Amino acid sequence: MSGGHPAIPAEPAAPAAPTLTDRLNGLDRLVQAGTGRLDRPLLDEAGALLDRAGQRLRLSGEHTVVTLAGGTGSGKSSLFNAICGLELSPTGMRRPMTSKAHACVWGLDGAGPLLDWLDVDKRHRYARASALDMERADSSLQGLVLLDLPDHDSIQAMHRAEVDRFVTIADLLVWVVDPQKYADAALHRNYIVPFARYAGVTLIVLNQVDRLAPDEIDDCVADLRRLLEAEGLARPRIITTSAVAEDGVHGFRDVLVDTVAARRARSERLAADVDRVAERFAEHRLAAEPPTTVDENRRTELVEALTDAAGAPAVAEAMESAYELRASDFVGWPVSALITRLRSDPLRRMRLTELREELRNAFTGPIGAQQGDVDNALAGVTDGITGELPVHWARSVRAAARSQATEIPEALGESLKEALPTFNQVPRWWWLVKTWQYFLILVAVLSVVWIGVLVAYGVLKVGGDDPGGLIGQAGLIPYVAVLVVCTLGMGWLTSSACRNLVALSSAKxxxxxxxxxxxxxxxxxxxxxxxxxxxxxxxxxxxxxDVDIALGRPPA
Known part of the structure; x- marks a missing residue:
C-alpha cells in the first residue's frame, strides 16, 4: 500500500518453559550422562524419583492425594472426620490412636489402582458420593483422596516410617498443628526444614483455635508464620480450623475444593521433586561454556609424540636405505656388482644384511609403539581442558583420553604398515635403466668376442686363408676396443648418474x-x-x- 507505514517486524516469541514431561525426560538424560561419572547416591535418588513420577503420572490424574500429618493430640483425625462427615478415623489423646493410614475417596473411578500404589489397607478405605458433599455448586470434593496418617512423633518406628513414606508421594502436604505444640522441634527438624522447598504444595493448619481468644489467634498465626519463614518455607499458607466449632473447617474445606478443582497439585509436587534433584545435578556444572574438543596445538603435540613413539622417522630412514638398496639391483652397473661379489667385503655384506632385515621387518615384522611411550604421549593431551570442567567431568575427560590407550600401539603399527609400499613396487624407469645396462653389457660382450675373432683370423691367421671383411681385418681391433671401453664407460656413467638420481628421489x-x-x-x-x-x-x-531443562528453565 502506498503511503503506508513500513511493517514493524514482530519480536520473536520467548521460548516456552519446559513441561513436566520435558523436565522428567531431561532428568532421565542427566542420569544417563552421569552414570559412571557422578556419585551413585545422586543417580539412585534421581532414578527412584523417575520411577515414582512415572508411576504417579500413569495413575489417575483426576484424583488429588492430600495427607493430613501431625503430632499426637493435634486433632488431625478429628479434622479428617469433620471433612469426611463421618467418624472414620479413631480420635483421642492416647499414643498412638491412628496406627495405619486411613483414606477417604470422593469419586471411585480410577481410584483403586492409585490406592493400591499408595499401599492403603483395603480395610481403611472409605468412599463418599460427591453429591452428598456439595454444600454449594462450586464446592465439590470430587477427585479428593484424603489420607489421615499416624502421628509423626509416635513411639512406634513403623508409624514414623509410614509418615515418612506418604510425605514423599502425596500431592498436597497438610501439617496439622495445635496452639500448644506448633513449634514442636521434631516436626520442624524432621519435616518442615527438609521439605521447605515444597512450600507450593504444603499447607499448615493451625487446629483447635477454639481454645484461643480472637486476638491470641492472630498472634499465634503471626508467630507460626515467622517461625516457618525462618526455616525456609517461603510464603507459607496457614489456615485456622476447629473440628468442634460450627463452620470451623469451612476454610480448610474451601482450600481442598480449590486444590481438587485446579488439578495441579500432582504436577506441582512432582515439579518440586524434580527441582530438588536437579539442583543437586546443577552443582556438577560450571557456568562457563566448556571447550568442545582438544585445541589444535595439543593435537599437533599429540601427533608428534605418537609419531616419535611409533618410530616413524626411523622407519622412514630405513625406507630410504631400503629404497637405495632396492634401486641398486636395477640401476647399478652389473659389472661393478660382479666385481664386488668377487671381492670379500664382510662389512658391506653385514650392511646389506642389516638393510635387508630392516626392509623385511618394515613390511612383515611387528610395528608398534611401546605402551610406556604411548602413555607419555597421552599425558598432556587434556591439559587446559580439564581445568575448565567440574571435578567429576575432568576425571571423565581424562579417562576418555586414555580409554583406548592399550589399543594405540597396535593401531600405530597397522597405520605404518598401510603406509609402506610392497616389494614389487618398482618405478618403471628402473626397468628401463636395467634393460639399457644389460644391452650395454651385451654390446661389450659381443665387442670382446669380435676382438677375439679379429685376433684369431686377422693376426694369427687361423685357417690359413684371409677371410677379410669384418672378421679378418686386424686394423679394426683398436676401433672395436674403443667401442668396448666406451660401452663399459657408458654403463658406469649411467649407473653413477642413476645412483645420484636415486639418492635425490630416496630423500623425497x-x-x-x-x-x-x-x-x-x-x-x-x-x-x-x-x-x-x-x-x-x-x-x-x-x-x-539438560540441567536447565530439568530446572524448568526455557532453552537458550
Missing amino acids: HGDKMEEHMREGIERVARDKVIEPVAADLRVYAGFRH
Whole structure:
C-alpha cells in the first residue's frame, strides 16, 4: 500500500518453559550422562524419583492425594472426620490412636489402582458420593483422596516410617498443628526444614483455635508464620480450623475444593521433586561454556609424540636405505656388482644384511609403539581442558583420553604398515635403466668376442686363408676396443648418474613415506584419543543443557 507505514517486524516469541514431561525426560538424560561419572547416591535418588513420577503420572490424574500429618493430640483425625462427615478415623489423646493410614475417596473411578500404589489397607478405605458433599455448586470434593496418617512423633518406628513414606508421594502436604505444640522441634527438624522447598504444595493448619481468644489467634498465626519463614518455607499458607466449632473447617474445606478443582497439585509436587534433584545435578556444572574438543596445538603435540613413539622417522630412514638398496639391483652397473661379489667385503655384506632385515621387518615384522611411550604421549593431551570442567567431568575427560590407550600401539603399527609400499613396487624407469645396462653389457660382450675373432683370423691367421671383411681385418681391433671401453664407460656413467638420481628421489621417497605414516598416525590420534575426548565433552554440553531443562528453565 502506498503511503503506508513500513511493517514493524514482530519480536520473536520467548521460548516456552519446559513441561513436566520435558523436565522428567531431561532428568532421565542427566542420569544417563552421569552414570559412571557422578556419585551413585545422586543417580539412585534421581532414578527412584523417575520411577515414582512415572508411576504417579500413569495413575489417575483426576484424583488429588492430600495427607493430613501431625503430632499426637493435634486433632488431625478429628479434622479428617469433620471433612469426611463421618467418624472414620479413631480420635483421642492416647499414643498412638491412628496406627495405619486411613483414606477417604470422593469419586471411585480410577481410584483403586492409585490406592493400591499408595499401599492403603483395603480395610481403611472409605468412599463418599460427591453429591452428598456439595454444600454449594462450586464446592465439590470430587477427585479428593484424603489420607489421615499416624502421628509423626509416635513411639512406634513403623508409624514414623509410614509418615515418612506418604510425605514423599502425596500431592498436597497438610501439617496439622495445635496452639500448644506448633513449634514442636521434631516436626520442624524432621519435616518442615527438609521439605521447605515444597512450600507450593504444603499447607499448615493451625487446629483447635477454639481454645484461643480472637486476638491470641492472630498472634499465634503471626508467630507460626515467622517461625516457618525462618526455616525456609517461603510464603507459607496457614489456615485456622476447629473440628468442634460450627463452620470451623469451612476454610480448610474451601482450600481442598480449590486444590481438587485446579488439578495441579500432582504436577506441582512432582515439579518440586524434580527441582530438588536437579539442583543437586546443577552443582556438577560450571557456568562457563566448556571447550568442545582438544585445541589444535595439543593435537599437533599429540601427533608428534605418537609419531616419535611409533618410530616413524626411523622407519622412514630405513625406507630410504631400503629404497637405495632396492634401486641398486636395477640401476647399478652389473659389472661393478660382479666385481664386488668377487671381492670379500664382510662389512658391506653385514650392511646389506642389516638393510635387508630392516626392509623385511618394515613390511612383515611387528610395528608398534611401546605402551610406556604411548602413555607419555597421552599425558598432556587434556591439559587446559580439564581445568575448565567440574571435578567429576575432568576425571571423565581424562579417562576418555586414555580409554583406548592399550589399543594405540597396535593401531600405530597397522597405520605404518598401510603406509609402506610392497616389494614389487618398482618405478618403471628402473626397468628401463636395467634393460639399457644389460644391452650395454651385451654390446661389450659381443665387442670382446669380435676382438677375439679379429685376433684369431686377422693376426694369427687361423685357417690359413684371409677371410677379410669384418672378421679378418686386424686394423679394426683398436676401433672395436674403443667401442668396448666406451660401452663399459657408458654403463658406469649411467649407473653413477642413476645412483645420484636415486639418492635425490630416496630423500623425497622417505619424506613422502613419513607424510603418509603421519596421516595414519593422525587418524589413530583422532579415532583413539581426540574423538573420545570430544564425545565426552559433547556429553557434558548436553548435561549442562539438560540441567536447565530439568530446572524448568526455557532453552537458550
